[in-house]
Amino acid sequence: MRRRDMLIAMGLAACNTRRPKQGVLGASERVNETIESFLLHDVDPSPRGVTPEMAYPSYHVAPAVPLQPADWVLEVNGLVGKPLRLSLDDLKKLPITTTRIHHYCVEGWSAVAEWTGVRVSELAKLAGAKDTDYVEFRSFDAPSDEARGYWSSWDRESAMHGHTLLAFGMNGKPLAPAYGAPLRLFGAVKLGYKNVKYLTEVNFLDRRTGGYWEDKGYEWFAGV
Amino acid sequence: MRRPQPLPIRITHWVNVPVLAVMAMSGLQILRAYPYFGPQGERWEWVPLQGWMTPDWMRAGQWLAGARHLHFLFAWIFVVNALVYLAYLIWSREYRRRLFWPPRDTRPMFAQLAYYLRIRKQAPPVDLYNSLQRQAYTVALVLAVLEVLSGFAMWKPVQLSWLAAMFGGYDGARVVHFLALIGLALFVVAHVIMVLLHPRSLVEMVTGGKPR
Numbered sequence: 235m236r237r238r239d240m241l242i243a244m245g246l247a248a249c250n251t252r253r254p255k256q257g258v259l260g261a262s263e264r265v266n267e268t269i270e271s272f273l274l275h276d277v278d279p280s281p282r283g284v285t286p287e288m289a290y291p292s293y294h295v296a297p298a299v300p301l302q303p304a305d306w307v308l309e310v311n312g313l314v315g316k317p318l319r320l321s322l323d324d325l326k327k328l329p330i331t332t333t334r335i336h337h338y339c340v341e342g343w344s345a346v347a348e349w350t351g352v353r354v355s356e357l358a359k360l361a362g363a364k365d366t367d368y369v370e371f372r373s374f375d376a377p378s379d380e381a382r383g384y385w386s387s388w389d390r391e392s393a394m395h396g397h398t399l400l401a402f403g404m405n406g407k408p409l410a411p412a413y414g415a416p417l418r419l420f421g422a423v424k425l426g427y428k429n430v431k432y433l434t435e436v437n438f439l440d441r442r443t444g445g446y447w448e449d450k451g452y453e454w455f456a457g458v
Numbered sequence: 459m460r461r462p463q464p465l466p467i468r469i470t471h472w473v474n475v476p477v478l479a480v481m482a483m484s485g486l487q488i489l490r491a492y493p494y495f496g497p498q499g500e501r502w503e504w505v506p507l508q509g510w511m512t513p514d515w516m517r518a519g520q521w522l523a524g525a526r527h528l529h530f531l532f533a534w535i536f537v538v539n540a541l542v543y544l545a546y547l548i549w550s551r552e553y554r555r556r557l558f559w560p561p562r563d564t565r566p567m568f569a570q571l572a573y574y575l576r577i578r579k580q581a582p583p584v585d586l587y588n589s590l591q592r593q594a595y596t597v598a599l600v601l602a603v604l605e606v607l608s609g610f611a612m613w614k615p616v617q618l619s620w621l622a623a624m625f626g627g628y629d630g631a632r633v634v635h636f637l638a639l640i641g642l643a644l645f646v647v648a649h650v651i652m653v654l655l656h657p658r659s660l661v662e663m664v665t666g667g668k669p670r
Contacts, residue, residue, distance in 0.1 A: 249531075251524025259524075262531035273617040289499030336628070338615060340522065342492035344628050345499070423616055451523035458616045 254451045263453055270457040271389060276396055279422040281336040284405055285345040290337075292412040293426075295384050295446065300375045300432050302416045308400075312370070312437035315362020322402060322416050328352045328360065333397050338458045339426040340447075349420045350403030354436070355394045363438040369393035370443050371419050372435035386428050386445035388421075392457065397422035400433065425456040462586055462667035464550065470543040471663060477539065478646075480532045481605075482639060483518035487525035489636070490517065497629050505633050507640075530613075537606060555586045558596035563589035591652075598645045601638045608634040 249258050294300055308325065310318040332350045339345075354369065373384040392398065398421035402409050409415040414431025421429060427447045448454045463471075493510050496502030519525025547553045558567075566589035572578035574590070582588065587595070611622040611631035625631035653660050661667070 249528070251519045251521070251528055254524050254527035259527040259531060262534070263527060265534075266530055270614075273614055275617065277616055277619065279616055279619075285497065285499045291498065336616070338628060339492070340526075342488065342632065343494070344497050344615075346497070447523075451521075451527075453523075453526065458614060 252451075263455075266453075267455040270455045271391065274391055274395075274423060274457060277422070279333070279335050279397060281334055281346045284334065284347050287405065290345050290347060290413075291339070291343070294375045294431065295377045296375050297377075299411050300373075301411055302432075303374065306416055306434075308417060308433060309435045310357060310361045310363075310437075311435060312439050313364040313366050314438055315364075318357075318361050325352050325400065325402065325417070328356050331399055332403070333399065333422070335397060335420060335422045336458075337420075337426055337429075340452060340456070347420075348405050349399050349401040350406075351399040351401035351417070351420070353396065354398050354400060354419075355396075357400060357436060358394065358438065361438070364440075366390060366438040366440050368439045368442050370435070370437040370439055371430040371433060372437070373430050373432040374434050375432040383434065384430060384432070384446045385443070386419075386430050386448065387439070387443045387454075388424070388428060389455065392421060392423050395421060395423050400436070423457055425453075425458055427452065428456050459669040461669050462662045464546075464552070465666065466542065466546040466550075467552065468663055468666060470539050470546070473539045474536070477532050477536045478642070480518055480528060481536060482643065483516060484525040484529040484532070485635075485639060486512040487517040487519045488522060488529060491522045495629065495633050495636070502629070502633065505636070507636075533606075533609060540602065540606070556592065556595060557599075558589070558592040563592050565589075567593050594645065594648065598642065598649075601641045601645070604634055604638045605642070608632075608638065 250256065251259065254260065255263070292299075306322075308318075308320045310320065329352065330350060331353055332348060334346060334348045337345045337347065357363075358369075367390050368387050369390060370387040371385060376383040388398075398419070400417055401414075401420045402417050404410065404413055409418060414433070417433045418431040419429045419433060428445070442454070444454065445452075448456075489510075490512050493512075494501055494508050495505040501508070517525070519528040547556070566582040569578060569582040570588045570590035573581045607621060608625050608631040610618055611625050612628060612635060615622040615628035615631070622628055622631055625634050
C-alpha cells in the first residue's frame with residue numbers, strides 16, 4: 235500500500251482498494267446491493283437512436299475475436315425440470331422480442347443498440363427452471379485455451395426482467411462475431427460487463443458464482 | 459448570543475474535508491477509465507478537459523473497481539453528513555446568517571466585490587459573514603446538491619431514469635458531475651486562500667469562537 239492510500243484508510247477499518255470485496259469496502263458493496271435490488275423494477279429503457287456500429291465498442295477477453303465453434307449449442311442446466319441443448323434454430327422457435335437498450339459501460343461510456351432474441355424468462359419456462367436465486371451465464375470467450383471462459387451470475391429478478399434477452403440479432407441484422415455471435419445476453423438493468431457474449435451455458439443455481447470481472451473486484455450486482 | 463460556529467456546523471464541516479478529498483480523488487480515478495463526454499459516436503466537444511489523464515497525486519483507489527468501491531462508500535458518508543448539516547441549518551435557523559438571500563445580499567455582495575477589487579474604500583457592514591461569502595457558501599451548497607443528484611443519476615440511469623432525464627440522461631449527468639467538481643475545486647482554492655488571509659475564521663471553525 236502506498237502512503238497516500240494508508241492516509242485514506244485512516245479512521246476506517248481496512249479499506250484496501252486492491253481487494254474491494256473485503257473489509258469495509260466489501261460491507262459497503264453488500265449494503266448497496268440491498269438498495270440496488272430495492273430500486274429494481276420493471277422499467278422501459280426507451281433510449282434514443284442507435285449508435286452507429288463503427289462507434290459501438292466491442293470487448294472480449296480472448297486474444298482475438300472468438301468465433302463460433304462448428305458444433306455450437308446452448309446448454310441449459312442447474313435446477314431445471316429438464317436440461318436442454320438448444321441450437322440457434324431451436325431458440326428462434328421461442329417467442330421473440332426486439333427491444334432498444336442503453337448500454338452503460340463501467341468505464342463511463344454509453345451506447346444504444348436494438349437487440350432481438352428470446353427472454354431469459356422464456357428459456358426458464360421451457361426448461362422448467364426452479365425459482366432459484368441466481369442465474370449463471372457462461373461463454374466460450376476465454377483469455378487462453380487453458381483458462382475457463384468469461385462468465386457472470388445474476389440475481390433472479392434481473393435475469394427474469396422483461397428487457398433481459400438472449401440476443402441473436404443486433405440492429406435488425408444477425409449478431410456479428412465482434413458483438414458476441416451466435417448468442418449473447420443483453421439486459422437493460424445491468425452494467426455492460428454483466429452481459430455475457432458468446433454464450434454456451436445458462437445455469438439456474440441456488441448459489442452465487444461471481445463472474446470474470448466480479449471476481450477481480452468489480453461490483454457483483456452492478457445494476458443501472 | 460450565539461457562537462460564530464456552533465458544534466454541529468464544526469463537526470459536519472471537518473467531516474467534509476477528508477470525505478470530499480476521497481470523493482474527488484476516487485472520482486478522478488474513475489474518470490481516467492474513459493476521460494471523454496457524450497455518448498459513443500457523438501462526442502460532446504464543448505466539454506473541457508477531455509482526454510485528460512488525471513495525474514497520480516489527484517487519484518485514489520488505485521484502479522477502476524477499487525475507486526468505485528471507495529466512491530460509493532464515501533458517497534453515503536457524504537450524504538448522511540450533508541443531511542445532518544441541512545437538518546441543523548434549518549432547525550437552528552442558522553441558514554439566516556449563512557445563506558445568500560438575494561433581497562438582503564445582492565447589493566452588499568457587489569459592494570464587497572468592489573472593496574476587494576480596491577474600487578471601494580470602505581468594507582460594507584459584516585455580521586457573521588459578508589454577502590459575498592454567503593454567495594460563495596450558497597453556491598458551494600448548490601454544487602454539492604448537483605453532485606449528489608447527478609451522481610445518483612449516473613449510478614442508476616435506468617431505475618432512476620426520471621432523475622437522469624433532469625440532466626439530459628446518463629451522459630448529461632456525467633458532464634454535470636464533472637463540471638460541478640471543477641466548481642467545487644475552485645471554491646476550495648478560494649476558500650483556503652481567504653482563510654489564510656483571515657486566520658481567526660480558522661480558529662473559530664475549530665473552537666467555535668466567542669459568543670457574540
